[in-house]
Each structure stands twice: as C-alpha cells, then as structure tokens.
Amino acid sequence: MTQTATVKATKPKGIGGGTLGQALLVPALAVLSGLIIGAIFILAIGENVLTAYGALFRGSFGSLPALIEGIRVYFSTGENQALVRALYPFTESLVTATPYILTGLSVAVGFRCGLFNIGAEGQFFIGALCSAFVGYSIRGLPAFIHLPLAILGGALGGAVWGMIPGYLKARFGAHEVVNTIMMNWIAFRLSDWLLNGPMQASGFRPVTPNIQPTAELPRFFADPLRFNWGFVLALVMAYIVYWFLFKTTLGFEIRSVGANPDAARYAGMNIVKNFVFVMALAGGLAGMAGSAQVLGVDHWVGQGFAAGYGFDAIALALVGKSHPFGVVLAALLFGFLRSGATEMQSMAGIPIDIISIIQGLVIIFIAAPAIIRWIYRIPTIKTEETVLTRGWGS
Amino acid sequence: MTNVLELRGITKRFPGVLANDKVDITLREGKILALLGENGAGKTTLMNILYGLYKPDEGQIFVRGQEVDIQSPNDAIARGIGMVHQHFMLVPVMTVTENVMLGVEPTKNGVFLDHDKVADRIREISDQYGLEVDPHAYIKDLPVGIQQRVEIIKVLYRQADILILDEPTAVLTPQEVEGLFRILQTLIDKGKSIIFITHKLKEVMNAADDITVLRLGRIVGSIDPKDATPEILASMMVGRDVNLVVMKQPAKPGEDVLKVNDLYVRDERKNMTVNGVSFDVCKGEVLGVAGVQGNGQTELVYALTGLLPVESGEIYLSGTAIHNKSPRTILEHGVAHIPEDRQRHGLILSFPIYDNMMLCTYYEAPFAKGVSLQENVIQNNAETLVKQYDVRTPNIYVNASALSGGNQQKVIVAREFSRPIQLLIASQPTRGLDVGSIEYIHNQIIKKRDEGTGVLLVSSELDEILALSDRIAVMYKGQIMDVLDAKNANKDNLGLLMAGVHPSESTQKEERLP
Ligand SMILES: Nc1ncnc2c1ncn2[C@@H]1O[C@H](COP(=O)(O)OP(=O)(O)OP(=O)(O)O)[C@@H](O)[C@H]1O
Ligand SMILES: [Mg+2]
Numbered sequence: 001m002t003q004t005a006t007v008k009a010t011k012p013k014g015i016g017g018g019t020l021g022q023a024l025l026v027p028a029l030a031v032l033s034g035l036i037i038g039a040i041f042i043l044a045i046g047e048n049v050l051t052a053y054g055a056l057f058r059g060s061f062g063s064l065p066a067l068i069e070g071i072r073v074y075f076s077t078g079e080n081q082a083l084v085r086a087l088y089p090f091t092e093s094l095v096t097a098t099p100y101i102l103t104g105l106s107v108a109v110g111f112r113c114g115l116f117n118i119g120a121e122g123q124f125f126i127g128a129l130c131s132a133f134v135g136y137s138i139r140g141l142p143a144f145i146h147l148p149l150a151i152l153g154g155a156l157g158g159a160v161w162g163m164i165p166g167y168l169k170a171r172f173g174a175h176e177v178v179n180t181i182m183m184n185w186i187a188f189r190l191s192d193w194l195l196n197g198p199m200q201a202s203g204f205r206p207v208t209p210n211i212q213p214t215a216e217l218p219r220f221f222a223d224p225l226r227f228n229w230g231f232v233l234a235l236v237m238a239y240i241v242y243w244f245l246f247k248t249t250l251g252f253e254i255r256s257v258g259a260n261p262d263a264a265r266y267a268g269m270n271i272v273k274n275f276v277f278v279m280a281l282a283g284g285l286a287g288m289a290g291s292a293q294v295l296g297v298d299h300w301v302g303q304g305f306a307a308g309y310g311f312d313a314i315a316l317a318l319v320g321k322s323h324p325f326g327v328v329l330a331a332l333l334f335g336f337l338r339s340g341a342t343e344m345q346s347m348a349g350i351p352i353d354i355i356s357i358i359q360g361l362v363i364i365f366i367a368a369p370a371i372i373r374w375i376y377r378i379p380t381i382k383t384e385e386t387v388l389t390r391g392w393g394s
Numbered sequence: 395m396t397n398v399l400e401l402r403g404i405t406k407r408f409p410g411v412l413a414n415d416k417v418d419i420t421l422r423e424g425k426i427l428a429l430l431g432e433n434g435a436g437k438t439t440l441m442n443i444l445y446g447l448y449k450p451d452e453g454q455i456f457v458r459g460q461e462v463d464i465q466s467p468n469d470a471i472a473r474g475i476g477m478v479h480q481h482f483m484l485v486p487v488m489t490v491t492e493n494v495m496l497g498v499e500p501t502k503n504g505v506f507l508d509h510d511k512v513a514d515r516i517r518e519i520s521d522q523y524g525l526e527v528d529p530h531a532y533i534k535d536l537p538v539g540i541q542q543r544v545e546i547i548k549v550l551y552r553q554a555d556i557l558i559l560d561e562p563t564a565v566l567t568p569q570e571v572e573g574l575f576r577i578l579q580t581l582i583d584k585g586k587s588i589i590f591i592t593h594k595l596k597e598v599m600n601a602a603d604d605i606t607v608l609r610l611g612r613i614v615g616s617i618d619p620k621d622a623t624p625e626i627l628a629s630m631m632v633g634r635d636v637n638l639v640v641m642k643q644p645a646k647p648g649e650d651v652l653k654v655n656d657l658y659v660r661d662e663r664k665n666m667t668v669n670g671v672s673f674d675v676c677k678g679e680v681l682g683v684a685g686v687q688g689n690g691q692t693e694l695v696y697a698l699t700g701l702l703p704v705e706s707g708e709i710y711l712s713g714t715a716i717h718n719k720s721p722r723t724i725l726e727h728g729v730a731h732i733p734e735d736r737q738r739h740g741l742i743l744s745f746p747i748y749d750n751m752m753l754c755t756y757y758e759a760p761f762a763k764g765v766s767l768q769e770n771v772i773q774n775n776a777e778t779l780v781k782q783y784d785v786r787t788p789n790i791y792v793n794a795s796a797l798s799g800g801n802q803q804k805v806i807v808a809r810e811f812s813r814p815i816q817l818l819i820a821s822q823p824t825r826g827l828d829v830g831s832i833e834y835i836h837n838q839i840i841k842k843r844d845e846g847t848g849v850l851l852v853s854s855e856l857d858e859i860l861a862l863s864d865r866i867a868v869m870y871k872g873q874i875m876d877v878l879d880a881k882n883a884n885k886d887n888l889g890l891l892m893a894g895v896h897p898s899e900s901t902q903k904e905e906r907l908p
Contacts, residue, residue: 248765249757252749259742265701266731266739267753268722 027319029372030365031333038358042350052350059343060336062089084225089343091220091227095297097335099124101234102289103313104320104327105241106162106282110176111322112245113278114258119165119180120286121310122187123158127287128294129191130157132301133199135211135294146214151233151291158287159280161187166279170272176279184310195303207302217296230296235328237285242324254278286310315359319366334359396458398423398587399444399475399556404453406439408796410788413439414450415611419589420604421556426578426588428598428619431608432631432828433800434786437591438480440608441558445477446470457556476554478545480561480591480799480826481737486534490527491516494548512551519550523580537688539570546577557581559590561799563597564826567687567854575601593800593828595624607631632830640833642840645864648677650712651817651848652698657707657717659690659697666705667693669872675817675848680839682863682880683852684888690872691852692734695821698850699731700724701739712816725754730810732803734821734852740806743795747787748776750794751809775812783808784834799826807835811842818842821852836862856885870894 039049063086070083103120110117131154138146165179192206201209219228245251256264257274265271289309294301316334320326341355365372372378399421406414413436421427431437442448444455446464455462457473464470470477484493495512502508513529520526525543533541542562549557559578563571578588578601592598598605599619607614607630614630628636652675659668667690675681685691696702698709700721709717711727725731733739741750752761752772760771776790785804787797794802803826810818820839824832839862843849853859859866866883868875868891875891887897 247767247769249762249767250765252756252767256742256745256753259744260738262738263740263742263753265721266699266733267756268720268725270720270722 025378026369026372027329027366029376029378030362030369033365033372033375034358034361037361038354041354041357045351047348047350051348052344052354055344055348055350056337056340056355058340059089059347060093060340062086084221087221088225089339091225093332093336093339094231095226095228095335096339097331098230098234098296099289099293099309100312100316100331100334101238101328102292103286103309104316104331105238105324106158106285106289106310107313107317108320108322108324108327109241109245109254109278109285110282111317112258113254113274114261115166115169115275115278115282116177117162117180117279117282117286118177118314119162119183119283119310120289120313121308122180122184123161123283123286124290124293124310125187125191125305126161127154127158127290128301128305129194129199129208129290130154130287131215131291131294132208132211135215135299136209138215139212141212141214143214143216146212147217147295150211150215150295151288154291154294155284155288158290159284161287162283163276163280166276169279170275176275191301191305192303195301199301201300205302208300210300211295215295216299217292219296226297228296230292233288233292234331237288238324238328241285245324250277286313315363319363333362396423397421397456398458399589400456400459401440401444402454402456404440404443404455405451406436406443406448407451408439408788410792412611414443417453417608417611417613419606419613421587421589422604423587424582424585425603426582426590426601427604427606428602429589429591429606429608430593430595430598430627430631431614432610433804433826433831434798435608435631435828436611437608438560438798441477441560441589441591444470445475445558471552471554474553474555475558476549476552476556477558478542478549478560478562480564482541482545484533484541484544487532489530489532490536490544490547491529493533493544494529494551498552515551516547519547523550523584524577525550538565539567539573542566542570542574543577555586557586557588559588561591561593561826563592563594564799568856569686571597593826593832595627595829598622598627599624609633628829631828634830636829636833638829638833640836640840640861642862643844645679645843647679647864648846650674650710651677652850653708653710654698655708655710657694657697657709658705659693659702660705661693661702667872668697670707671869671872671874672707673867673874673877675850677816677848678843678846679864680843680849680851680862681877682859682866683850683869684856684859684866684892685854685869686892687854689869691869692821693872694869695731695734695819695850695852698724698819699729728814728816730813730815730818732806732810732818732820732823734825736803736806736825741794741802744793746791746793747780747785747797747805748773748790750805751776751779751790751812753809755813779805779808779812800828800831803827803835804831807838811838815842815847818847818849819852820849822854823851824853824855824858832858856888859888860885868892 042049042052066086070086073082074080103124106120106123107117131150134150134153161183165176165183168174168179169176195206195208199208201207217229219226221227245255253269254274256267256269257271261271312334316327316330320330337355337359341352344350345352397420401417401419404414404417417440429437439448443450444464446466446469455464462473464473491509491513494516500508500511516529525547527540527543527547533544562574566574581588599622602619604616605619605622606616609631624638628638654671654673657668657671658666661667671694673681683691693702697704700719704717707717708715711729714727716724716727737743742753752775755761756767761768773790780787780790783804785808786801794805797805807823823839824835827835839849851859851862860883863880865877866880866888867877868888870892871894875894876896890897
C-alpha cells in the first residue's frame, strides 16, 4: 500500500474544512482585538474604558441583576414593567440582527457564485415597499394568508430588482457591480416618488400608510419589545440557504460556477443561467429583509428606511466567510454592537462612531487574517497557494 | 568541486501524509541535478521547502557549506535560490516587465515605477542567456514556452545562482524542450547550478549530471546518467518493473462513432484556428492527432466538446449532429473529455476530491435524487475510484489542490472513465505523469478501445501518439496534413508532416538535387 493509505480517513468538520474551533478562533480574536484597539480610542478621547464597555454590554445584552429583579417583581406582583425593561436590550439586539442576517445571506449567496451584489440596499428597499403595499392595500384577509403574501411580495420585489442586473450580465456581459449600484439609485429615487405620491399616507409626511394588523409579523411580547417572528424567519432562511448551497444540485452548480467557471462550463453547467438565478435569489433574500423590517418592526416605510443594512451586508458576508452560519454569527455580532452602541452613547456619553471603528477593525482583521495570525502567533494552516496563471496550456 | 547546496534529513508531514522522510540531497556547483520520482513522491514539497514556502518539520539546509534558515521565499532569494513553479505564477494581464518587477519594484525619484530600467535589465539577461522575449508583451499573449522563459528571467533578475525548475518540460513542445536545454546549458556555463524535476526519462539521461530518485517521500538512491537506462530509472522510481512499451492487439474498428466534416473554428481571440478539418473515428480504434502545440488541436477539441462554437462544418456523433450543441448535451451523448488544461477545465481545486469525482454527473442518479445530493453515494463513489485508480491522497475529503499534479490527473481520468461513454477525447492525457501512471493510463485507454469506445487522442508527445494510435492525423496550421496508418508512421515522416511538409514532396526535392 502507499504511505498515504495508512491514515484512517476522518471527515473534517465545520466551515472550510478545519474544525469548528479553528474556524472560530480567528474571528473571535478579531473581535477581541477590535475591542482592545477600540479601548485605546476611548482612552484617547479621555473616557473611561470600563464605563464605556460596561454600557456597551448592558446596552446589547442587558444586565443580570435587572433581569433577576424583573423576574422577581413579575412573580411576586404580576407587574411586568421591570422584566420588560430588563429584556429590552437583548431582544432589541436580535431585532437589529434580523435584517443583517437576511441581507448578509443575500451578499453571501452572490459571492458563492462569484458575483458581487452591491445592490442589497436597493433590493431591501424595494422589498420593504412591496411588502408594505401588500400589507396596507389588501384588507379583510386572514393573517395566515395575508402575512405570507406580504412576505412573498417583498421577496419577489427584491428578486426582480436583483434579477435585472443578473440578466444584464448574462445577456450583455455588463458588470453586476455597476448595475447593482445603478439599481440602488433607481430604487432610492423610485421610492422618493412612491412615498410622495402613489404610496403616501394621508398627511404631509412621505411615508406609507400603516400595514394591516393581519400582515404583521407577530411579536413575542407586548410593546415596547419589538422582538418578533422576523428573527425566526431569518434563521430559517439561513438554514434553507445552507441546505440549498451545500446539499442540492443547484447549489453545487452555483458553487462550481463561483469557484471555477471554466470547469463549470466543461461540466455542462449553464453559467449565465446561474448568474440570473443567483442574482434573483440574492435579491429575494434582501427583499425579504425589507419585508421583515416592515412587517415585524416598523409597520410602515419612510424615506431612508434601509439605513445601510444592504451595504453593511457586504462586510457581513466577508466576515462570515460567505457561509450562511458564519453570516448569522456575524450578523448577531453586528446587531449586538449596533444596539449596544446606542446605549453606550446615551449612558456613558461615548460617541457612537467608536462602534463603527470597532466594526471596521473587526472587518479588517477578518478580511486579512494574516494580521491576527501574526499578532497571536497562530501557525498558518497552509491551505492553497494563489494560482495567478495556470501553466497548463493557454 | 564544492557543493553549493545540501539538504540533510528533511522531513515534512502534511495531515495524513509523510511527504518527505529524512531526505538528503546534494547539488554540485555548476551541475544539473535531476530529481525523479512518482507522482506524489514529494519532489515539489521538497523544493517548496528549499524555497521557503513550507517549513520542514525536521532537517537542515546548507548553502555553500553554511547552514541557513529559510523562512520565506525572500530568504531563499537572498541566498541566491530561485524557483520556477510547476504551475506558473504569472499575472496574465500584465506585461513581461511588470511581472518580472513584481515584488522588487525599482522606482524613479522614489515614487514612480521604473519600467525602463527593468526592461533594459530584461534585455541584458535575454542576451546573456539566450532567453529571447519581448519585455512589453502581455503574458496572456505568449505561448507557454515563452511564459516559462519569463519565469526563468524572473529568477535571474533576482540574481539567483541556484535554480529550481519544477517539471519545466511537461508543458513544452519538443522544440521548446530543446530550446530550454540549450538555455540550461548556457546557465551552467555562466556558473549557475540547477535542480530540475521531470518525468521524462530520456531528457534526464541527456541533460543531467547527477540523478537522484525519490519514492514515497524517501530517497531511493542516486545514479550516474552514464549508467542509467530508462528501464533502470523507471523501476527505481516505481519500485517495480515498468512496461515502457504499450501491449496491444491490432484494433478491430467498427462503424463510425465520430464524423467531422469540413470544420472551421475560431479561437477565443476570434482567429480562425481550425481551417476545414474532416476526419472520422471508428468504434474500437484510437485516432491520434499529432502536431506541434498551437496548430488548432486545442480549438478542435473545444469545438468537439461544445466549449467553443463551430463557425461552419458538421460534427456527428453516431449519426447525431452535435455541432454547436451545449457541453451538457454532448456529454450526455456519451463523450468523455480529458482536458488539456486540467486545472482550468478539469478540476475545481477548491472542492474536495469527492465532489470532483462527480463533476459532470452530479445532477443524475445515483448522485442526486431530485435536487438533493446523495452525500453517501457521492463519497462511496469517490472511495471506490480512489482505490481503483490508485490516487495517492490521505482521504477523499481533502481539496483537489492538495494533490500532486499527477494525482490530480488521475482524478479526472477516474471520473471520465467511470461513466458510460462511446467516445473518449483525451488531450495530453499523461502530461506531467510518472512512468507508472503513464503505463496505467495508456493501458486504460487501450482497454476502453477494446471495449468498443472510439478514442481521439491529442498529444504533442510523438512517443505517446505512436504507442497508442491505430491511425494518426497530423495537424498543421489548422488543417490535417495527412492521416497515416500507424504501421506506416514513424518519427521522421510525422516530424515532416508536423512541420507542414509532405514526405513525398521532400524526397522529390532531394532527388532533384544534383
Ligand atoms: N498542501 C498540501 N496539503 C496536504 N497534502 C499535500 C499538500 N501538498 C502536497 N501534499 C501531499 O504530499 C505528497 C507529495 O506531494 P508533491 O506535490 O510534493 O508530489 P510531487 O512529487 O511533486 O508529485 P508530482 O510529480 O505529481 O507533481 C502528496 O501525497 C500530496 O498529496
Ligand atoms: Mg510536483
């Protein structure tokens, strides 16, 4: 036998072949390093790091004593105000993470097929508008029909918005980066017009009417907790995308086209068909993010609704290594940082921009893992060398 | 005579593989050392260690008697060690000059890149060593042989005096190989020392001063080229006697399986590279297509397999027209394709072996049920094929990129042979393979032939064409010069045809000479 056959075959687990622990080591250290460097900035502006990070933590997770107190009050008096207040930070972080998960998946799916979807922001917007329209214009439907219809409307709207650049690429070779950016601008201006005209609620503000209660994604708790089924929807979608990408023939095609289009063609795959399909899928996911935001959180759409979720999604997909589960983790991280930042600003007076700096650092560290490996002296697990040109044939 | 380079006790483990096991190697000053060994023997790994790409687990490296610690290619370059990789490392959209200066960019006024200085230096090096190349040409426009010169110039530009060439001849035409060996001789004359890796035994005996053979990561021994024969070298490499001659019965050709009528094809740059080609392949025969690389063979194969559109003409597969059909349709008609560029078309390097083993049939039973991939079936299939085709790999879960070049080829052959086919199109099927693997793949091709498969074999190795073919078509400038019966073919008449000369014409001319 050969020397190679002596080792028993073991199936590697986790993202990218290594063990799960290995896969998470660098991201975890990246977050840690981001926080450490963020601390230097906080010191530089003359604030107390412990106060700041304490507020950040309370803002994103809540505080344990408050939670215990809330539970005690609730059980002894039936009064839930304290409990709700204690749960608020944590659930609000999950609410923030929801659109991040879905838009992150959108960009990640594109990356898997070698496509750069910068249009998640516009797809998000269009999805929200479509869902809002289905949500407020149709009356008298039972919730179990109206809600799915509203979600579907958003997903379809986003899908069309994504599919157009996909089609342009497939048909004319027009680069999707340019076209998705263009589609973003069309979405923004279109929404300006819609919100000031056809879709405007009565009154002067450029907002849509409130959706019907039958189209709302149900909330788990009473106001002010906005935590709703949208989060579950996002997790389910992450699993479906994972299953689709890694367990189905269609996903295999997508990944093949992304990894080596020449080999994909050789294997009989239709490259341009995949481009159109994947862009529609990506658009649909971003559109669904818009749906979840309207139907679960805001219940109406106004100008500036997208708030950058679609752009942050690019970083998320990068940090999550374009793996659906990685995207979920990255989205949670961003959700917690974002919603904790608000608290940090109001309670400790630290500018919210510190969080942007920390996020930026985390992204850099994860995008360039060599930095982290160098700082923490982690030996490189030599993967593959970059092949710039192939020596075989022309 | 001094030793410029010595490796002592080099050991390197990869997960599941002992790639180098206490390897000792000596390179004498001003000499050419040939490193031989099976696919996966650890040659590339050893050279990558020397070049600082991998860190050895054990062992020492001495340059001119001094122990050195090589942590990175920069360290290697600083010690005068340069490497030309098995798969080139050039940026196709950049010029020769830009590629050469990459990583050591000289500047004007500390800001602007000094292209002219580099271009001048390239010309100097070209003149000095006979490495002709246009410094302003784009890499993507250059033939492989010239690309390789650029790689050598890159190394010389960095002032290396120990050159490592990993399978430099695998992708070259015989003419280019001759050119390369002239260049190597010039390099030696100017005081350089060279390690080169190859699977071509005749080259070794002609060009090398010393031969060292590796097997399973260990040194088998060294031999003086004067005492070596191909048989001895082959058995040292493989550890058993290798049959260097293909044993085969005369073909029993049946009806036509492939019929090509007056075919015209344009290449990716829209030049007409196939100019009216007609031929047919019968069931149970091997039609060899000989020719210097770049005479339209590549485009012919791409058109046959649907990768390039047909400009005009027809292709019939058992009577069905397949010209301008999609690769999928052609594949489903039972055409297997071993592509010339294995890393570009044949494999997805970042996918595990088991995925690569079903790359063309992933959507069909038994690999898929509906849209759902059947992981167990896929992995069992890979386990079986890896055993059957002796692919050297720690397991089926590693990415194709972790395999040695030869074993990557075996993955493709295994995959293509494992589905029902009526026509096999094999382009350079044994490029970069060791003698043992070549023997195996040749036997497999003949076995397919004897089962009634039609085989179209495209190869720039005349030896391979002569060994396998029943009929031989010679391509020159996009046309078929002639189709010979293998019995009447030999290196001389094929060689003339490949140069565009009909042997009858040449004899007539000779006769007319006074
Ligand atoms: N990065 C890697 N990770 C894991 N295993 C590897 C890696 N690189 C090489 N190997 C294994 O090490 C062994 C030696 O490979 P190497 O590429 O050195 O062979 P080689 O002698 O150059 O073969 P060839 O003639 O086919 O190029 C092989 O079994 C290969 O699978
Ligand atoms: Mg090698």
